[in-house]
Amino acid sequence: MKNGQWPILYIHGFRGGDYTTQTMIASALKANNKKYDQFLKANIDWRGKVTYEGTWTEDEHPIVQVVFKNKWVGSNQIAYWLAKLLFDLRSKHKFTTYAAIGHSLGAVALVLVNLKEKMRPYMPKLKKLVLIAGPFNGVLGLGDLPNVNRITPNGRPAFMSPTYFRIFINRNSISDDLRVINIYGNVGDHSNSDKYISVTSAESISYILKPRVKEYREYLIKGSNAEHSMLHDDSEILDMVNNFIYYNPLS
Numbered sequence: 001m002k003n004g005q006w007p008i009l010y011i012h013g014f015r016g017g018d019y020t021t022q023t024m025i026a027s028a029l030k031a032n033n034k035k036y037d038q039f040l041k042a043n044i045d046w047r048g049k050v051t052y053e054g055t056w057t058e059d060e061h062p063i064v065q066v067v068f069k070n071k072w073v074g075s076n077q078i079a080y081w082l083a084k085l086l087f088d089l090r091s092k093h094k095f096t097t098y099a100a101i102g103h104s105l106g107a108v109a110l111v112l113v114n115l116k117e118k119m120r121p122y123m124p125k126l127k128k129l130v131l132i133a134g135p136f137n138g139v140l141g142l143g144d145l146p147n148v149n150r151i152t153p154n155g156r157p158a159f160m161s162p163t164y165f166r167i168f169i170n171r172n173s174i175s176d177d178l179r180v181i182n183i184y185g186n187v188g189d190h191s192n193s194d195k196y197i198s199v200t201s202a203e204s205i206s207y208i209l210k211p212r213v214k215e216y217r218e219y220l221i222k223g224s225n226a227e228h229s230m231l232h233d234d235s236e237i238l239d240m241v242n243n244f245i246y247y248n249p250l251s
Contacts, residue, residue: 004060005059005060005061005062005093005094005095006060006061006095006097006098006099006127007061007062007063007064007089007093007095007098007099008028008061008062008063008064008098008099008100008101008245008246009064009066009082009098009099009100009101010024010025010063010064010065010066010100010101011066011078011082011100011101011102011103011106011107011109011110012066012067012068012103012104012106013078013102013103013104013105013106013107013108013109014071014072014073014074014104014105015071015072016068016071016103016104016106017067017068017071018041018065018067020103020232021065021101021103021232022065023232023233023238024101024232024233024238024241025039025063025065027238027241027242028063028241028242028245028246029063031242031246032059032061032246034057034059034063037054037055038054038055038057038063039054039055039057039062039063039064039065040052040053040054040055040056040057040062040063040064040065041053041054041064041065041067042064042065042066042067042085042089043067043069044066044067044068044069044081044085045069045070046069046070048080048081048084050084050085050088056092056093061246062093064089066082066085066106068081074105075105075108075109075112075163076109076112076163078105078106078108078109079109079110079112079113079116082109082110082113083113083116083120083123086098086113086123086124087122087123089124090122090123090124095124096124096125097124097125097126097127098124098125098126098127099126099127099128099129099130099245100126100128100129100130101129101130101132101241101245102129102130102131102132102134103132103133103231103232104132104133104134104135104196104197104228105134105135107131107132107133107134107136108134108135108136108163110126110129110131111129111131111134111136111167111174111205111209112166112167113126114126114129114173114174114175114178115167115170115173115174116173117173117175118173118175119173125175125177126175126178127177127178127179128178128179128180128244128245129178129179129180129181130180130181130183130241130244130245131180131181131182131183131202131205132183132184132231132232132237133183133184133185133194133196133197133202133228133231133232134182134184134197134201134202134205135196135197135201135202136161136163136164136167136201136202136204136205137149137157137159137160137161137163137164137200137201137204137205138161138164138198138201139196139197139201140191140193140195140196140197140198143161143162144161144198144200144201146190146191146192146193146198147190147191147192147198149198149200149201149204150200151200151203151204151207155206155207155210156207157200157204157207161201164204164205167205167208168208171208171212172212174208174209174212174213175213176212176213176214177213177214178209178213178214178215179213179214179215179216179244180209180213180215180216180217181216181217181218181219181240181241181244182202182203182205182206182209182216182217182218182219183218183219183221183231183237183240183241184197184199184202184203184218184219184220184221184231185197185220185221185222185225185226185227185228185231186199186220186221186222186226187222187223187224187226187227188222188223188226194226194227194228194231195227195228196228197228199220203218203220206218219237219240221234221236221237
């Protein structure tokens with residue numbers, strides 16, 4: 001089924017790897033009655049060269065796991081490599097739309113990639129996006145401090161990090177045909193964070209996306225399972241993501 005395919009990309013973040021998205025992919029394969037190895041892995045080295053393992057399936061929703069060999073790069077570099085990957089995948093498999101799940105800096109990078117769509121007609125169009133624990137407005141200890149930044153009554157964050165400000169000033173490039181769910185955590189300690197990303201940082205992207213996209217929903221997960229590196233494996237989140245991405249994905 002080459003025509004009309006709708007691939008699903010899974011993107012890890014800073015210091016992540018294939019282990020970051022492995023449980024999400026296993027859950028998606030099970031939900032779609034696929035075998036455990038029926039997905040494509042795209043390995044991107046420190047120079048941006050892509051090598052592939054596994055299988056691009058012929059069904060409606062091929063799964064693509066994206067793995068960066070350099071785990072220490074920022075969201076701008078991840079976004080640059082993702083754009084190149086999308087062009088390469090499209091040239092090979094002829095799809096025009098896709099969905100994506102991004103954890104941590106992978107979530108930020110996917111928003112940055114979406115800013116490029118209107119200027120690059122050949123780039124596949126992002127239709128559904130899952131953001132998990134995205135540091136859109138800083139990381140604790142790196143541009144953010146516990147309980148310092150806040151969301152003002154009109155939804156705007158009081159302070160903007162450089163990356164957030166870049167997205168903000170380019171906000172009119174956000175796709176208006178995009179459906180988004182934003183998932184973030186609060187472990188319940190004094191920091192109001194998932195131990196790495198504050199609720200304010202993760203939530204602040206709503207000020208940019210909500211007025212512009214076709215659909216925007218957000219979910220705050222509380223408790224011990226809301227820790228940054230546990231969110232992508234939580235069973236409640238896995239069900240939420242699978243239902244959002246794979247149920248009626250063309251709507």
